[in-house]
Amino acid sequence: MRDVAVVGFAQAPAVRETHGTTNGVEMLVPVFHEVLGNLGLAKSDIEFWCSGSSDYIAGRAFSFIAAVDAIGAFPPINESHVEADAAWACYEAWVKIQTGEVDLALVYGFGKSSAGKLRRVMTMQLDPYTVGPLWPDSVSVAGLQARAGLDQGKWTEQQMADVAVRSRADAKSNPRAQLKGDYSAEDLLAEPYLADPLRKHDCAPITDGAAAVVLAASDRARELSERPAWITGIAHRVDSANLGGRDLTTSPSTVGAARDAGFDKVDVAELHAPFTHQELLLRQELGLNGTRINPSGGVLCGNPMFSAGLIRIGEAARQISSGQADRALAHATSGPALQHNLVCLMEGRD
Amino acid sequence: MTTLSAPLNVEFDYTRSLGPVLGRFMTGLRDRRIEGIRGDDGRVHVPPVEYDPVTARKLTDWVEVASAGTVQTWAWVPEPDEGQPLTHPFAWALIKLDGADTAMLHAVDVPGPEHMSTGMRVRVRWAAEPVGSIHDIACFEPGEAVETEPTQGEPVTMVTTPVRLGYTHSASSEEARYLNGLLEGRLLGQRCPVCQKVYIPPRGACPTDGVPTVDEVELPDRGTVTTFCIVNVPFLGQRITPPYVAAYVLLDGADIAFQHLILGCDASEVRMGMRVKAAWRPREEWQRSLANIDHFEPSGEPDAPFETYSQHL
Amino acid sequence: MAGQLAAVIGTGQTDHTAKRLDVSMAGLCREAIDRALADANVDWPDIDAVVLGKAPDMFEGVMMPELFLADALGAVGKPLLRVHTAGSVGGSTGNVAASLVQSGVHRRVLAVAFEKQSESNAMWALSIPTPFTMPVHAGAGGYFAPHVRSYIRRSNAPEHIGAMVAAKDRRNGALNPHAHLKQPDITVESVRASKMLWDPIRYDETCPSSDGACAIVIADEKSAGANPAWITATALRTEPTTFAGRDQVNPRAGRDAAAALWRQAGIDDPLNQVDAAEIYVPFSWFEPMWLENLGFTAIGEGWKLTEAGETEIGGLLPVNPSGGVLSSNPIGASGLIRFAEAAMQVMGRAGAHQVSDARVALGHAYGGGSQYFAMWIVSANKPS
CATH class of the missing domain: 3.40.47.10 (Thiolase/Chalcone synthase)
Incomplete structure (x- = not known):
C-alpha cells in the first residue's frame, strides 16, 4: 500500500x-x-x-x-x-x-x-415495500435503537445527557460549530421528550x-x-437493512471496519454519532476507554448531511497535524440506525 | 443579499412490482394472514426477506406466524406526520410476532407513552378494507390474537406507494438579481471577473473559473438562433400544439445561449443563424421568470454568418 | 495501466424490457448478479466488496437504495459503495470496481448497476418544475436534438446516417437474448419512415425506456483464471453542463478521457487496434459524433465510417454488436452493460453477436448534458 x-x-x-x-x-x-x-x-x-x-x-x-x-x-x-x-x-x-x-x-x-x-426525507432510505410506506421518521427510528439500549442497560438517559453536555462544551472552541455552550445534564434531562426516549439534546441539529x-x-x-x-487504514462495511433482524445495540459493521483498518489504540476519536446514544454505542463497540472523544463537539453540535462524516476525518486529521494527537480514529456513518460504517485511522510521524 | 425562495413539491405515486416473496406476503396481509420466511440459520423473518442476510441465498421456506406478538422496543410520536398509520399520537414499535425470530416495525395505538412498555403483548388491528399493502395492518393494539375472518382474492403483485415531500427551493443571489430584472422586463447578465464571459442567467460560480460572476451587464432582447430542434411529439404538460421550434438563442453581447421557443413563423422556416427578437407577454403578466418572454420570433434582419456563432454549438 | 492487474471474469444481465413486473428491485438485481456469479464461477464467500451504480434515486423513489438492498446484494458484513455520475454511472461503477482491485485492496469485487424505470416515470423525475427555471417545453429528446443538428451542419453528414445507425443497432439487438427491442427486419427505409419526433431525430432513432440490471465480477491476477477480459485502461472525465464556448457536439471531457484511455492502453491507432466498441448511443446520431470524439476518425469523418458499413458486425470497427442503448436502456445500468458487453467480446462469450477474433474492446458511457464520461479498454491479451 x-x-x-x-x-x-x-x-x-x-x-x-x-x-x-x-x-x-x-x-x-x-x-x-x-x-x-x-x-x-x-x-x-x-x-x-x-x-x-x-x-x-x-x-x-x-x-x-x-x-x-x-x-x-x-x-x-x-x-x-x-x-x-x-x-x-x-x-x-x-x-x-x-x-x-x-x-x-x-x-x-x-x-x-x-x-x-x-426527518421525513430520511424515511426514503427505508425498505420501500414494508417499512417506508408507514413513514417512520429518522428520529423515531433512532428512538427505537436508543430504547433498546436503555432497556438492556447498555446506556442511561443520564449518560446520554452527559454526551450532549460534553459535546456542547467542546464545541465552544470550534468556530464552525452550530451549537455550543455550557449546559448541565440536570437541566437537559428536565426538558420534555421529542420522541420518547429521545430529547432534543439527544438529536443532532x-x-x-x-x-x-x-x-x-x-x-x-x-x-x-x-x-x-497518515492514513494507516481505512475500511467500511454495511449491516443488514432489516431493522428488526439486527441487534440495534451493537454495530458489527463498525467493529468489522475497525478491524479491517487495523484499529488498535488511539489518542482521539471523532465519531459520527447523530444521536447521543449512538456515541455510547460506538464507544462500547470500539472499546474506546480513556480516549478523547469528539474534541470538535461532533455532529451533535453541527450535522451537515453528506459532509458530516468527511468532517470527522478532517477534524481527526487536524488533531494530528496540530500535534495534539499522534494517533486518531475518524468514523462516519450512513443509513438508518448506524447501518453502514466507515473507520479511518491516522497517525502523525515525527 | 437578495434572496428568493419558493416551494418545490416532489410528489409521485410509485408503482412497485413485488416479485414472488413480497407478493405472497402482501397477498397474505390482504387475506389477513401473516407469513414469514425461514432463513438458512433457521430464523423466521417477518416481514419475509427475499435473500438470506448471511448467506445471500434466495429463500423459499414459508412459515405462517401469529397476528400477536411482543414489543421489542418502541418510540413515542407526539405529532404524527402525513402518511403514518395513525393521525393521533402513537408509538412506533419493533414487534416480534409469535413464531417469528425477527421484529417488524409498525405503529401501536395506545393513549399515551405511559401505556407502552418493552415486552408488552400486542395484536394486529386489521384495516377495514385490505388492498395488499403493509397498511392492511392498520396498526397494533394491546392484547392477544383474536380469530379473524379470512378474505381471499387474486394474488397481489403490485403496490402503489405515494411519496409526498415538500422542499423550499432557493435561487442564488446572482439568479435573484436576474429574476428581479425580468420582473421589470430587463435581461440582466453578469460578467465573470476572470474570463470576462457574459453569462445569462448569471451563475453562483463561473463554471470554468469557479468564482461568482459579478459585474452586471444588461443585454438586448434580440439575438441569434445557434441551433434548434422541431418538436413534433406531444407529451405531458405541453403548452403549444406541435410542430414548434425549441432553439438555443444567443443574445447579442452574451457568451452563452439559452433554450427558448421560436414562434411567429412556420417551423420549417427556422434555421441556424436566424436573427430573432423577444415577444414579451403583456406587462401585467410579468413575473420573476424568463417566461415573461413568451417566445422569440424572426426579427427580419439578415442571418448571422456561421462563424459568429459556431463557437456556441 | 494503473496498479495491480484486474480482469473481468464474469458478467450477467437481466432480460431487459419496458416493465419487469415479475420482480422486485432486489429480484431484478439478483437476476443479473446470479448470472454473473455463475459466469465467473464464483460464489458469495469469494466476493470481497460490492459496488452499486444507479442513476437518480427519484427514478425508483428510494434514497440510496443500496442500503435497503444490502442483503440482496450479498453485501452484509462487506464494503458496499454507491456510485452516481448521471447517465455515465454504469461505466463509472465498472471503473470504481476495477480500482478496488487495481489498488490491491480487494481480490474479487462485484459491480452491479440497475434501473427499474417502471417504478415511476423517468420523464417525471427529470422534469419536476424547479422554481425560477422556465420549462422549455421541448420534451425528452429536446435537449439533444439541437446538438445533433449542430453535428450535421458541422460535418455535412447526409441525412440517412442516423437511420443507418438505428437499423444496424436494432438488427444487432435481435441477436442479443437480453435486448429489450429485437427488430431483425428493420431497415434504413423503415427508420426513415418512422415519425419525426424532435427534428432531426426520428422515433426509431431513440432509445427505449427499460427495466434492467447488469453485474460483473472483477478479479485480481491470481483469481482471474483462464481467458478473462484484462482491464488495460480506465478513464473518467467531467466538465460543466454549460459554459461559454462549450463544444456540445465534441465535448473536451470526452476527448480528454479518450486520450488518457488510449495512452494507458498503449493504443496509438484506435481504429485499427480496437476490435469492437460498445459506445453509449441513446440517439442514433451519437454514433458518428462519439466516433470522432473518441478519436476513431478525424473530426467530421465519423459518419463516413458508419456510411461505409464499417461499424456493422464484420466491419472494420463493429460498434454496439449487442444492439447498444438503442436496443435496451435501463439508464443506470446502460453504462455497465456497455462495459460488460466489451468484456464478453474479448472473452468470446457474446454468442450470436460475437465479433470474430475480438481481442481488444472499448466500453464507453456518458451522461448529464454530454459532460460525464467513463470508459474502459478490455483485452484478451494479458498485459505484460
Whole structure:
C-alpha cells in the first residue's frame, strides 16, 4: 500500500439554514478557496476529485451536477461522485491514489438539509415495500435503537445527557460549530421528550454545510504538510437493512471496519454519532476507554448531511497535524440506525 | 443579499412490482394472514426477506406466524406526520410476532407513552378494507390474537406507494438579481471577473473559473438562433400544439445561449443563424421568470454568418 | 495501466424490457448478479466488496437504495459503495470496481448497476418544475436534438446516417437474448419512415425506456483464471453542463478521457487496434459524433465510417454488436452493460453477436448534458 495522508481540510460554517441554492455552490466556493489556498495549490494541481451528496436532500434529480461549477471544472477534471456521505468519497479517492494513477485528490461533500423536512426525507432510505410506506421518521427510528439500549442497560438517559453536555462544551472552541455552550445534564434531562426516549439534546441539529479534504501520496504529502495525518487504514462495511433482524445495540459493521483498518489504540476519536446514544454505542463497540472523544463537539453540535462524516476525518486529521494527537480514529456513518460504517485511522510521524 | 425562495413539491405515486416473496406476503396481509420466511440459520423473518442476510441465498421456506406478538422496543410520536398509520399520537414499535425470530416495525395505538412498555403483548388491528399493502395492518393494539375472518382474492403483485415531500427551493443571489430584472422586463447578465464571459442567467460560480460572476451587464432582447430542434411529439404538460421550434438563442453581447421557443413563423422556416427578437407577454403578466418572454420570433434582419456563432454549438 | 492487474471474469444481465413486473428491485438485481456469479464461477464467500451504480434515486423513489438492498446484494458484513455520475454511472461503477482491485485492496469485487424505470416515470423525475427555471417545453429528446443538428451542419453528414445507425443497432439487438427491442427486419427505409419526433431525430432513432440490471465480477491476477477480459485502461472525465464556448457536439471531457484511455492502453491507432466498441448511443446520431470524439476518425469523418458499413458486425470497427442503448436502456445500468458487453467480446462469450477474433474492446458511457464520461479498454491479451 502507498502512504497516503490527509493534508488539507476546510469546512463551511455549520448553520441551521443558508440562503443559497441546494447545489452547494455558495458553500463550496469559499471552502475550495480556503483548502487550496492554505496548501498553495491551484485547481489544476488536483488530479482526482470525488464528492458525496444526495438528490433527496436537494429535492431534485442530478443535484450534484451543478456543484462542479464551484470548481470551475474546465479544462475537464478526473472526477467521481458517491450518493453517500463524502467520507465514502474519501474512501474512493484513497483507493484511486492506491492504484498509483494519481497522487493528489480533493474530496468534498455538501448538503442543504434545511431545504426539506429532514426527518421525513430520511424515511426514503427505508425498505420501500414494508417499512417506508408507514413513514417512520429518522428520529423515531433512532428512538427505537436508543430504547433498546436503555432497556438492556447498555446506556442511561443520564449518560446520554452527559454526551450532549460534553459535546456542547467542546464545541465552544470550534468556530464552525452550530451549537455550543455550557449546559448541565440536570437541566437537559428536565426538558420534555421529542420522541420518547429521545430529547432534543439527544438529536443532532439540522445543519446546512459543506466540507473538503485534500489527500496526498507520500512525498507529495510531505511537501504540502509539516505534519501529515497518515492514513494507516481505512475500511467500511454495511449491516443488514432489516431493522428488526439486527441487534440495534451493537454495530458489527463498525467493529468489522475497525478491524479491517487495523484499529488498535488511539489518542482521539471523532465519531459520527447523530444521536447521543449512538456515541455510547460506538464507544462500547470500539472499546474506546480513556480516549478523547469528539474534541470538535461532533455532529451533535453541527450535522451537515453528506459532509458530516468527511468532517470527522478532517477534524481527526487536524488533531494530528496540530500535534495534539499522534494517533486518531475518524468514523462516519450512513443509513438508518448506524447501518453502514466507515473507520479511518491516522497517525502523525515525527 | 437578495434572496428568493419558493416551494418545490416532489410528489409521485410509485408503482412497485413485488416479485414472488413480497407478493405472497402482501397477498397474505390482504387475506389477513401473516407469513414469514425461514432463513438458512433457521430464523423466521417477518416481514419475509427475499435473500438470506448471511448467506445471500434466495429463500423459499414459508412459515405462517401469529397476528400477536411482543414489543421489542418502541418510540413515542407526539405529532404524527402525513402518511403514518395513525393521525393521533402513537408509538412506533419493533414487534416480534409469535413464531417469528425477527421484529417488524409498525405503529401501536395506545393513549399515551405511559401505556407502552418493552415486552408488552400486542395484536394486529386489521384495516377495514385490505388492498395488499403493509397498511392492511392498520396498526397494533394491546392484547392477544383474536380469530379473524379470512378474505381471499387474486394474488397481489403490485403496490402503489405515494411519496409526498415538500422542499423550499432557493435561487442564488446572482439568479435573484436576474429574476428581479425580468420582473421589470430587463435581461440582466453578469460578467465573470476572470474570463470576462457574459453569462445569462448569471451563475453562483463561473463554471470554468469557479468564482461568482459579478459585474452586471444588461443585454438586448434580440439575438441569434445557434441551433434548434422541431418538436413534433406531444407529451405531458405541453403548452403549444406541435410542430414548434425549441432553439438555443444567443443574445447579442452574451457568451452563452439559452433554450427558448421560436414562434411567429412556420417551423420549417427556422434555421441556424436566424436573427430573432423577444415577444414579451403583456406587462401585467410579468413575473420573476424568463417566461415573461413568451417566445422569440424572426426579427427580419439578415442571418448571422456561421462563424459568429459556431463557437456556441 | 494503473496498479495491480484486474480482469473481468464474469458478467450477467437481466432480460431487459419496458416493465419487469415479475420482480422486485432486489429480484431484478439478483437476476443479473446470479448470472454473473455463475459466469465467473464464483460464489458469495469469494466476493470481497460490492459496488452499486444507479442513476437518480427519484427514478425508483428510494434514497440510496443500496442500503435497503444490502442483503440482496450479498453485501452484509462487506464494503458496499454507491456510485452516481448521471447517465455515465454504469461505466463509472465498472471503473470504481476495477480500482478496488487495481489498488490491491480487494481480490474479487462485484459491480452491479440497475434501473427499474417502471417504478415511476423517468420523464417525471427529470422534469419536476424547479422554481425560477422556465420549462422549455421541448420534451425528452429536446435537449439533444439541437446538438445533433449542430453535428450535421458541422460535418455535412447526409441525412440517412442516423437511420443507418438505428437499423444496424436494432438488427444487432435481435441477436442479443437480453435486448429489450429485437427488430431483425428493420431497415434504413423503415427508420426513415418512422415519425419525426424532435427534428432531426426520428422515433426509431431513440432509445427505449427499460427495466434492467447488469453485474460483473472483477478479479485480481491470481483469481482471474483462464481467458478473462484484462482491464488495460480506465478513464473518467467531467466538465460543466454549460459554459461559454462549450463544444456540445465534441465535448473536451470526452476527448480528454479518450486520450488518457488510449495512452494507458498503449493504443496509438484506435481504429485499427480496437476490435469492437460498445459506445453509449441513446440517439442514433451519437454514433458518428462519439466516433470522432473518441478519436476513431478525424473530426467530421465519423459518419463516413458508419456510411461505409464499417461499424456493422464484420466491419472494420463493429460498434454496439449487442444492439447498444438503442436496443435496451435501463439508464443506470446502460453504462455497465456497455462495459460488460466489451468484456464478453474479448472473452468470446457474446454468442450470436460475437465479433470474430475480438481481442481488444472499448466500453464507453456518458451522461448529464454530454459532460460525464467513463470508459474502459478490455483485452484478451494479458498485459505484460
